[in-house]
Amino acid sequence: xxxxxxxxxxxxxxxxxxxxxxxxxxxxxxxxxxxxxxxxxxxxxxxxxxxxxxxxxxxxxxxxxxxxxxxxxxxxxxxxxxxxxxxxxxxxxxxxxxxxxxxxxxxxxxxxxxxxxxxxxxxxxxxxxxxxxxxxxxxxxxxxxxxxxxxxxxxxxxxxxxxxxxxxxxxxxxxxxxxxxxxxxxxxxxxxxxxxxxxxxxxxxxxxxxxxxxxxxxxxxxxxxxxxxxxxxxxxxxxxxxxxxxxxxxxxxxxxxxxxxxxxxxxxxxxxxxxxxxxxxxxxxxxxxxxxxxxxxxxxxxxxxxxxxxxxxxxxxxxxxxxxxxxxxxxxxxxxxxxxxxxxxxxxxxxxxxxxxxxxxxxxxxxxxxxxxxxxxxxxxxxxxxxxxxxxxxxxxxxxxxxxxxxxxxxxxxxxxxxxxxxxxxxxxxxxxxxxxxxxxxxxxxxxxxxxxxxxxxxxxxxxxxxxxxxxxxxxxxxxxxxxxxxxxxxxxxxxxxxxxxxxxxxxxxxxxxxxxxxxxxxxxxxxxxxxxxxxxxxxxxxxxxxxxxxxxxxxxxxxxxxxxxxxxxxxxxxxxxxxxxxxxxxxxxxxxxxxxxxxxxxxxxxxxxxxxxxxxxxxxxxxxxxxxxxxxxxxxxxxxxxxxxxxxxxxxxxxxxxxxxxxxxxxxxxxxxxxxxxxxxxxxxx
Numbered sequence: 001x002x003x004x005x006x007x008x009x010x011x012x013x014x015x016x017x018x019x020x021x022x023x024x025x026x027x028x029x030x031x032x033x034x035x036x037x038x039x040x041x042x043x044x045x046x047x048x049x050x051x052x053x054x055x056x057x058x059x060x061x062x063x064x065x066x067x068x069x070x071x072x073x074x075x076x077x078x079x080x081x082x083x084x085x086x087x088x089x090x091x092x093x094x095x096x097x098x099x100x101x102x103x104x105x106x107x108x109x110x111x112x113x114x115x116x117x118x119x120x121x122x123x124x125x126x127x128x129x130x131x132x133x134x135x136x137x138x139x140x141x142x143x144x145x146x147x148x149x150x151x152x153x154x155x156x157x158x159x160x161x162x163x164x165x166x167x168x169x170x171x172x173x174x175x176x177x178x179x180x181x182x183x184x185x186x187x188x189x190x191x192x193x194x195x196x197x198x199x200x201x202x203x204x205x206x207x208x209x210x211x212x213x214x215x216x217x218x219x220x221x222x223x224x225x226x227x228x229x230x231x232x233x234x235x236x237x238x239x240x241x242x243x244x245x246x247x248x249x250x251x252x253x254x255x256x257x258x259x260x261x262x263x264x265x266x267x268x269x270x271x272x273x274x275x276x277x278x279x280x281x282x283x284x285x286x287x288x289x290x291x292x293x294x295x296x297x298x299x300x301x302x303x304x305x306x307x308x309x310x311x312x313x314x315x316x317x318x319x320x321x322x323x324x325x326x327x328x329x330x331x332x333x334x335x336x337x338x339x340x341x342x343x344x345x346x347x348x349x350x351x352x353x354x355x356x357x358x359x360x361x362x363x364x365x366x367x368x369x370x371x372x373x374x375x376x377x378x379x380x381x382x383x384x385x386x387x388x389x390x391x392x393x394x395x396x397x398x399x400x401x402x403x404x405x406x407x408x409x410x411x412x413x414x415x416x417x418x419x420x421x422x423x424x425x426x427x428x429x430x431x432x433x434x435x436x437x438x439x440x441x442x443x444x445x446x447x448x449x450x451x452x453x454x455x456x457x458x459x460x461x462x463x464x465x466x467x468x469x470x471x472x473x474x475x476x477x478x479x480x481x482x483x484x485x486x487x488x489x490x491x492x493x494x495x496x497x498x499x500x501x502x503x504x505x506x507x508x509x510x511x512x513x514x515x516x517x518x519x520x521x522x523x524x525x526x527x528x529x530x531x532x533x534x535x536x537x538x539x540x541x542x543x544x545x546x547x548x549x550x551x552x553x554x555x556x557x558x559x560x561x562x563x564x565x566x567x568x569x570x571x572x573x574x575x576x577x578x579x580x581x582x583x584x585x586x587x588x589x590x591x592x593x594x595x596x597x598x599x600x601x602x603x604x605x606x607x608x609x610x611x612x613x614x615x616x617x618x619x620x621x622x623x624x625x626x627x628x629x630x631x632x633x634x635x636x637x638x639x640x641x642x643x644x645x646x647x648x649x650x651x652x653x654x655x656x657x658x659x660x661x662x663x664x665x666x667x668x669x670x671x672x673x674x675x676x677x678x679x680x681x682x683x684x685x686x687x
Contacts (some may be wrong), residue, residue, distance in 0.1 A: 028161060034129070034154055041146050042114065044133040049118070049154055050077040051127035076103070077128040080115040084125045086148070089113040091136035112137040114144075116151035121159060129154050197303045202253050204296055206230040218280070218304050220272035237271040252284040253300045260286050260295055267305070279306045338576070345580050346376040347672045399524070401547045402439045404477055405432035408469055411446035415454075422454040423465035423483070430472040434547040437524050445517040445528075446481070449540050452514070453483040456538070476526070477546060482539035488532040496530060565589055566611040566683045571600045571627065572645065573619045577668075581614060584672055585679065597622035604631055604638055612682045613638065614675070617646040617654055625657050639663075643678055645670065 031049050039047035076098075080087045092098040092111050103110045115130035129151040139147075198215035200208045207230045216222060229235070232248035240246050248254065252263035263284045271277050282302040286295035350372050353365060412425055419425050450467065457465045470480045488496065497518040521528040525545050532538035566589040570581045578593040585591050592610070594600050597619050604610070613631075617624035624644055632639035644665040646654065658665055664678055 028157075030157055031154065034150055034157070038129065038131055038147065038150055042131045042137075042139070042143050044112070044131045044137070046132035048130050048132070049127065050115075050130060051118075052081065052125075076110070076113045076132075077115055077130060080117050080128045080130070081125045084117055084119075086116045086144075087113065088115075088139050088144075090138060093136075109134050111135055114139050114147060116147050118151055118155045118158060120155070126155070126158060197301050200226075200253075200300050202231070202257070202298050202300060204257060206232060206251075206254055206257060206298075209297075215302075218278065218302065219270070220276075220278075239269045239271075241267065241269075252282045253298045256284040256286050256298045257295060260288075260293060262286060267309075277306075278304055279309045281305045342669075345583070346372055347584075350376065399436045399438055401434035402437050402442070403432055404435055404442075404471055404479060404544070405429045407437075407439055407442050408446060408471060408479065411443045411450065412469065414443070415447045415450040418451050419454050419467065420462070422457055422460050422462065423467045424462045425450070426466065426468045428468060428470040430470070432471055433473055433477060435477050435524075435544045436547045437544065438520075441520045442524070445520050445542070446479070448514070448517050449481040453481060453485065453538070456483060456485040458486060473546075475546075477544045479542040479544075480539055482537060484537040487534040487536055488530070488538050489534060493530065493532060497528075564683065566679060567609060568592065568679065569594070569600060569603070569608075569610040569613045571595075571597050571614065571619070571624075572616040573597075574616070577616075577645075581675070584675065589679065597624070597627045601627060601630055604635055610638065611641065612679050613642045614645055615642055617644055625654070628661070628663075641682055643675075 035047040035049055037047075039045070076087065076089065079097075089095055089098065090112060092101065092104045092113065098104045110132055112133035112135065113130060115128040117125045118127045118129060120126050129147065131147065193212050195212060195214055198218045199212045200215055201210040202208050207228050208226050209228075211223075211226055216226060219226065230248075231251035231253045234248075236248060238246035238248075238251075246268045251268075252266045255261070255263055263282070266282045267279060268282065269277050269279050280302045282300060284298050284300045287297040287299060288295050350369055353369050353372070356365070408427065408429065412419070412427070446469075450469075453467045454465075459465075465484065467481065467483045470478075470482075472478050497514050518528050521542055521544070526543050528540065528542050530538060530540050568585055568589050568591045570578055570591060570593045572578050572581075572593075573595050575595060578595065582591045582593050589611075592603070592608075594603075597615070598621050600613075600615070601622065604613075615624045615627060619627075622630070624646070628639055628642050628644075631642070640663070642663050644658065644663060645668060646665065647668040666674060
């Protein structure tokens, strides 16, 4: 069957032709037999069944493209299809329509053509049945009648063939649909059983007819125990968040069956047969027959939210602690400025009195010096407390060489309010080389270990309860916190560093302290272990690597070297601090003290010489960072002699700045000795 291009300009015709495109299939011997019969009856060498060109003209019509008139000129069959009537050309040479047609003038030399249209049941022309010869011929009436009858037979066969093809395709589609349904059923079954959420199907009475494996696991029941059980079964024990009973009639499934309304994320606590309680978040959805209002069944899904709920509660408690720590650190920052000049003035007063006393043995002077010394000691104690409060509020800081023994004393001081009524704390501090650590985090670990030890005692009795903190050095620095409390159950001991694991009653412990402590020590390159015997207390041991390459400055030697008089610039918006630092150095050096950092910048730009510049970091008009950067741009040598003083080195922006500059920095309240040592070092370098 040879396709013939035709124009298609009618939508109904287009749909009919598109439907008959099903005929574009393998050859059929029935059509070949009819073509041979036509060739025999008409005594011609060529007989064809020519169908509409599906790939060209039919495609063009489908997409709204007009067929050209050329197609009619080129194709004899095109005339039949376009005119929807038979066409007989006795001699193409004598027919003006085909005088220059390539089928006539070319190699084919077609002279005779007789074609009859093939019509669909809707009357649309689908193609032609035609006879062709290379010589002129006449078509007799009987031959014309035979050609018309055979064209009708071809049309009938085409309709039959189309029906056969459609039925076969429909069977294939049906088979494919059944396979897809089977695959979908297997997929849904796999998903149903593989879901982490529990799923149950309950009938109108609320009885469970089907469930997945997750439902058994979450509820702690077997298939036999679940099948047939309703939501109102008295064997269920469920409670609300406030501890009150959760009635079975108010179970989301029963509410949905009763009202037809879906329920979402209804939380309840169920008490499983194994003695544990589990918090569930339940959703229920109704199943209805089309046209019915009341559901005939319900699908309920639920997930175990016990861990998430506990996590939320614990994180909320932890957040409250962090907020409290941040508030305490803020208060501590406000204390630092007055504490700075208080300690500086006390030190200066003691030095002045000692110089006035000389070799005098005046009892009164010694008492005054002693009183001032006690006041300074109290101020130092406040300083350690404030430092501890601020350190706990910090997040991440740069590792620095720190004195372990000093950190231990600070931690004991900060935990003293919890310790003093519970137990006596003894310090056995040995040699303490420096370790590279974050002082605030190490203090946090020690405070946690001390508080845990205090809370482990059954009774509050400082005369009997004993906590010992030891430090020693081997191939590493070792810190041990031990107590003579009740000890830890061997079954519990392997889990004490697990997050959220706690043996304390609700409200006393979060279960995060030891987990966080273990993480902090591990991050510092050390390890934290626990040894305990029931009835004989517990001992936590911290090992930290020694800080390598840290050399303590020879302060005594530096102090003994005679130095010249220097010129110091002190920039701080707190007048009392300016006065305290000025008094600290006025006898040995020239001190220029300014409250306005803009004045300091003006003096430096004017060319005034300063051996050391002490600058606060937080000031109005210009911050210490802005002052430094302005000086570094114009007088880099002076910028190298900046020493930063701050009451809050925990701010991320200040920490980022200090991390990129090499200058010395001190956190308020600073000691007189530290500032004097810095001045000596700068003056010694200048010489």
